[in-house]
Amino acid sequence: MSSVDDDRRHIALLYDRFDAERAAAERELVAAQRGSGSSPGERALREVAVRVQTMRLGRLRAGGDGLCFGRTDAVDGTRTFVGRLGLLDEDLEPMLIDWRAPAARAFYTATAARPEGLVRRRHFRTRGRAVLDAHDDVLSREGADGSAGADAALLAALDAPRTGPMRDIVATIQAEQDEIIRLGHTGPTVIEGGPGTGKTAVALHRVAYLLYTHPQLARRGVLVLGPHPRFLEYISAVLPSLGETDVVFATPGELLPGLATGREDDPDAARVKGSLAMVDVLAAAVADRQEVPAEPIAVELDDVTVEITAELAAAARERAVAGGLRHNEARPVFAAAVLDALAEQAVDRIGAGWLAPREVPELAADLRADARAELGGSPQLHAAVDALWPELTPQRLLADLFTSPERLAVAAAALPPADRAVLSRADGADWTVADVPLLDEAAELLGPQAAARSRRVRARRRAAEGLGYAADVLRLLDTEPADDDEIRAADLVGADLLAERQEEVDHRTIAERAAADREWVYGHVVVDEAQELSDMDWRVLVRRCPTRSFTVVGDLAQRRSAAGARSWAAALDRHAPGRWTHRVLTVGYRTPAEIMAVAADVLAAHAPGATPPEAARSTGVRPWARRVQPDELEAAVREEVDGDGSVAVIAPSPFPDVPGATVLTPREAKGLEFDTVLLVEPQRMDAADLYVALTRATQRLGVLHSERLPASLHRLVPRRGHQVPARSSTTGANCSRNEPLTLT
Numbered sequence: 058m059s060s061v062d063d064d065r066r067h068i069a070l071l072y073d074r075f076d077a078e079r080a081a082a083e084r085e086l087v088a089a090q091r092g093s094g095s096s097p098g099e100r101a102l103r104e105v106a107v108r109v110q111t112m113r114l115g116r117l118r119a120g121g122d123g124l125c126f127g128r129t130d131a132v133d134g135t136r137t138f139v140g141r142l143g144l145l146d147e148d149l150e151p152m153l154i155d156w157r158a159p160a161a162r163a164f165y166t167a168t169a170a171r172p173e174g175l176v177r178r179r180h181f182r183t184r185g186r187a188v189l190d191a192h193d194d195v196l197s198r199e200g201a202d203g204s205a206g207a208d209a210a211l212l213a214a215l216d217a218p219r220t221g222p223m224r225d226i227v228a229t230i231q232a233e234q235d236e237i238i239r240l241g242h243t244g245p246t247v248i249e250g251g252p253g254t255g256k257t258a259v260a261l262h263r264v265a266y267l268l269y270t271h272p273q274l275a276r277r278g279v280l281v282l283g284p285h286p287r288f289l290e291y292i293s294a295v296l297p298s299l300g301e302t303d304v305v306f307a308t309p310g311e312l313l314p315g316l317a318t319g320r321e322d323d324p325d326a327a328r329v330k331g332s333l334a335m336v337d338v339l340a341a342a343v344a345d346r347q348e349v350p351a352e353p354i355a356v357e358l359d360d361v362t363v364e365i366t367a368e369l370a371a372a373a374r375e376r377a378v379a380g381g382l383r384h385n386e387a388r389p390v391f392a393a394a395v396l397d398a399l400a401e402q403a404v405d406r407i408g409a410g411w412l413a414p415r416e417v418p419e420l421a422a423d424l425r426a427d428a429r430a431e432l433g434g435s436p437q438l439h440a441a442v443d444a445l446w447p448e449l450t451p452q453r454l455l456a457d458l459f460t461s462p463e464r465l466a467v468a469a470a471a472l473p474p475a476d477r478a479v480l481s482r483a484d485g486a487d488w489t490v491a492d493v494p495l496l497d498e499a500a501e502l503l504g505p506q507a508a509a510r511s512r513r514v515r516a517r518r519r520a521a522e523g524l525g526y527a528a529d530v531l532r533l534l535d536t537e538p539a540d541d542d543e544i545r546a547a548d549l550v551g552a553d554l555l556a557e558r559q560e561e562v563d564h565r566t567i568a569e570r571a572a573a574d575r576e577w578v579y580g581h582v583v584v585d586e587a588q589e590l591s592d593m594d595w596r597v598l599v600r601r602c603p604t605r606s607f608t609v610v611g612d613l614a615q616r617r618s619a620a621g622a623r624s625w626a627a628a629l630d631r632h633a634p635g636r637w638t639h640r641v642l643t644v645g646y647r648t649p650a651e652i653m654a655v656a657a658d659v660l661a662a663h664a665p666g667a668t669p670p671e672a673a674r675s676t677g678v679r680p681w682a683r684r685v686q687p688d689e690l691e692a693a694v695r696e697e698v699d700g701d702g703s704v705a706v707i708a709p710s711p712f713p714d715v716p717g718a719t720v721l722t723p724r725e726a727k728g729l730e731f732d733t734v735l736l737v738e739p740q741r742m743d744a745a746d747l748y749v750a751l752t753r754a755t756q757r758l759g760v761l762h763s764e765r766l767p768a769s770l771h772r773l774v775p776r777r778g779h780q781v782p783a784r785s786s787t788t789g790a791n792c793s794r795n796e797p798l799t800l801t
């Protein structure tokens with residue numbers, strides 16, 4: 058066994074190498090940015106070079122602190138250092154193995170029972186670039202000395218104060234998590250588990266793993282969908298810390314570019330709007346905007362007045378619908394059909410009574426041409442087409458539908474009257490989160506408006522011209538065979554994107570472009586808190602990622618939305634029959650055993666049969682409850698904020714600010730965690746909210762209430778006034794009771 062000082066020397070060499078690589082990447086990026094030439098070819102080459110170097114630099118920046126966090130010793134004496142990225146020495150021999158590489162896998166999965174060819178795993182505890190000490194995990198039977206190095210590293214990570222954003226877990230990924238992170242499955246992967254089992258952490262590490270093993274996914278970027286902006290902010294540092302930056306973070310209310318809402322419907326409206334019945338309602342609402350007039354509409358020409366009759370409009374509508382185009386795209390077909398028919402009517406009407414123009418084809422042709430020219434400029438005809446087949450935005454369609462009982466009666470005829478009634482809204486009311494998938498669906502049914510269509514046609518034409526050229530550029534750049542770790546130009550910039558970018562001189566990153574484009578197709582999508590998504594939300598996500606490369610994270614027991622998933626099969630069978638896979642995480646890494654026991658009682662009462670996670674540790678601190686008079690509640694909460702780490706006050710409804718604490722509702726607390734949680738009036742929370750709120754604490758939980766508590770909270774220790782609980786640290790159900798071996 059080598060000393061930690063030997064390791065420190067090796068790690069110092071790793072940093073030297075790392076610094077040299079980073080300096081080289083910085084130089085090459087600057088050189089690429091300065092590159093001269095303005096021909097399309099030179100611009101294309103520059104674009105690719107800048108992108109390759111930016112990506113390389115992004116990955117190298119991720120390496121910084123804690124570059125190397127572990128080492129494995131194989132039976133044959135081979136020593137492998139594992140870190141945030143891979144480094145080769147000057148002879149191209151590996152000095153450091155990327156945590157995602159196959160050679161690093163045993164670091165996470167070997168156990169004394171199944172050592173996978175290893176005799177030892179060593180975890181380094183680091184601060185900045187310094188190695189503070191190391192914990193060993195002896196894996197061979199001969200060498201087994203009862204140490205619990207891995208547990209020590211894990212427990213240290215779990216016990217650390219939670220003051221800032223979520224951190225990555227590369228140094229302490231557990232075997233059950235590693236299996237999910239490295240799953241080769243390409244369809245939707247559901248990661249299910251109770252609160253704090255590391256679902257979010259695992260999903261984000263899985264993204265980093267997928268981008269490492271399939272770099273071409275980076276070309277289309279990754280979408281991470283989370284329940285609320287605070288949660289997204291909380292997790293947003295994890296992927297950049299792993300070197301991945303082409304990520305778009307959004308809440309379900311932000312999936313439509315140009316619209317951002319966090320406003321919620323009441324449960325009934327959310328349920329109806331989230332149901333698949335809305336697909337037919339919207340299709341009917343669009344069809345209802347393709348009208349025939351109740352009374353003929355007169356269009357006056359110089360010599361004659363023609364009329365759009367119900368029969369004429371119906372025939373034009375039939376022609377427009379038969380083409381299979383979407384509403385806005387079919388509008389010109391409808392307009393042309395009306396104009397054709399009116400021109401024929403004009404020819405007949407002009408000649409009526411004094412000549413028969415149809416018997417003189419030249420005369421008929423002249424009259425027809427004149428009529429068409431006049432009709433083309435007729436404001437009356439334009440107004441009539443606008444009335445019968447208006448160009449619509451999704452917002453217009455939905456606002457007109459929800460504010461008109463008549464339109465709702467037609468489009469939502471198949472809905473029960475009570476469901477139809479909840480769709481009504483006052484004009485001008487803000488859009489809600491549940492409206493977003495409806496607007497997206499409407500955008501699909503309507504198609505782009507005329508102005509956007511012309512822009513798109515022009516862009517496509519230009520892109521098609523550039524496409525062959527861009528493909529040649531990429532072929533030229535990628536002629537050399539690449540080794541596994543090397544990023545190839547074609548992995549990062551597809552010919553299609555490159556061609557588009559050259560034409561538009563588009564300097565936006567992939568993430569910026571993706572976020573601004575409703576029709577962007579992502580390489581991979583992570584859906585967090587997926588149990589909250591409605592059937593209509595899933596349709597949006599499938600449009601954003603038709604390959605269904607999804608990592609789906611959720612816990613059915615934490616569902617609070619009336620439109621949310623009742624089973625994964627119900628959510629996914631429709632979109633990926635036989636193609637989705639399901640994995641369960643069972644160990645709770647956030648919440649200590651004492652608090653988890655309380656949460657488990659609540660779960661048992663509200664979802665009998667659901668299994669709570671098994672806590673990885675216990676703290677010896679028992680959660681307490683303090684009853685106060687209603688008018689003392691606020692003061693009592695302030696008194697309990699002890700300034701020891703991060704504190705959340707979670708209340709069923711908006712609660713006044715508390716100095717030193719973050720005040721949240723259970724909904725806002727989803728996915729977050731704090732050292733201390735003070736729960737206010739939990740008896741007023743519904744069971745799913747209470748379960749979420751109880752499981753946010755990493756160390757301490759206190760409950761303040763003015764009314765009787767539900768029986769499920771019987772484990773809370775009553776307390777009066779302000780008392781400081783004694784703190785003793787013990788290991789939990791899943792941890793060895795042995796003291797860790799610390800080498801310094």
Ligand SMILES: Nc1ncnc2c1ncn2[C@@H]1O[C@H](COP(=O)(O)OP(=O)(O)OP(=O)(O)O)[C@@H](O)[C@H]1O
Nearest residue numbers: 214226229230231252253254255256257258646728
């Ligand atoms: N292997 C690990 N090593 C260190 N910390 C871990 C590990 N796995 C999970 N954690 C920590 O446990 C906490 C909970 O993880 P995470 O938020 O991913 O859980 P979750 O299952 O998504 O929870 P919830 O359902 O409540 O949102 C985080 O602080 C995370 O960093």
